[in-house]
Amino acid sequence: xxxxxPGLRASHEDRDRVVDVLRVAAGDGRLDAEELDMRLESAxxxxxxxxxxxxxxxxxxxxxxxxxxxxxxxQHGGKYVRExxxxxxxRIELRTQLCRVTFDFxxxxxxxxxxxxxxxxxxxxxxxxxxxxIVIDTDGLNLTYSKLKLRSKNSAADPRLRIELVGKLLHxxxxxxxx
Numbered sequence: 292x293x294x295x296x297p298g299l300r301a302s303h304e305d306r307d308r309v310v311d312v313l314r315v316a317a318g319d320g321r322l323d324a325e326e327l328d329m330r331l332e333s334a335x336x337x338x339x340x341x342x343x344x345x346x347x348x349x350x351x352x353x354x355x356x357x358x359x360x361x362x363x364x365x366q367h368g369g370k371y372v373r374e375x376x377x378x379x380x381x382r383i384e385l386r387t388q389l390c391r392v393t394f395d396f397x398x399x400x401x402x403x404x405x406x407x408x409x410x411x412x413x414x415x416x417x418x419x420x421x422x423x424x425i426v427i428d429t430d431g432l433n434l435t436y437s438k439l440k441l442r443s444k445n446s447a448a449d450p451r452l453r454i455e456l457v458g459k460l461l462h463x464x465x466x467x468x469x470x
Contacts, residue, residue: 301343312347316347333346362383364383366388375395378399379452381403382406413461414462419468425450425452431458432457435461437463439464
């Protein structure tokens with residue numbers, strides 16, 4: 292955008308690109324919730340490329356977000372928790388044994404409408420917490436002596452986030468908790 296003329300009118304795509312940069316910056320801890328809300332409102336109402344450029348001038352260029360497209364969780368025993376304001380990647384690789392894993396989406400920064408979680412879980416529990424507009428699809432799971440405690444896949448007509456859970460569970464549980 293820096294090579295474009297600042298007075299040119301912004302498109303929907305230009306605004307969406309800036310919104311993504313702002314959400315990533317918030318997930319990295321560069322913006323607090325109040326500042327994120329203020330900048331998002333300004334981005335969505337921006338008329339020119341110059342107005343959009345001002346909103347991201349003090350932030351690093353987007354490639355920092357590319358490194359966070361995959362979250363790898365490899366753990367033997369104990370707990371792994373993601374909660375609060377965290378950036379949800381496009382994909383999570385979950386390889387655990389004797390471990391309790393919690394993903395809380397209540398305050399997460401969600402930049403994609405689909406999250407693919409590839410699981411290889413042995414003797415563990417996987418908890419999902421969040422709002423009712425999240426749908427969990429378990430069609431790709433291979434269960435061996437395992438249990439699912441989930442709400443209906445179709446509980447949200449237009450989900451904010453669709454979680455595709457694939458892979459295998461051995462002596463494990465997947466539990467969904469909603470407020």
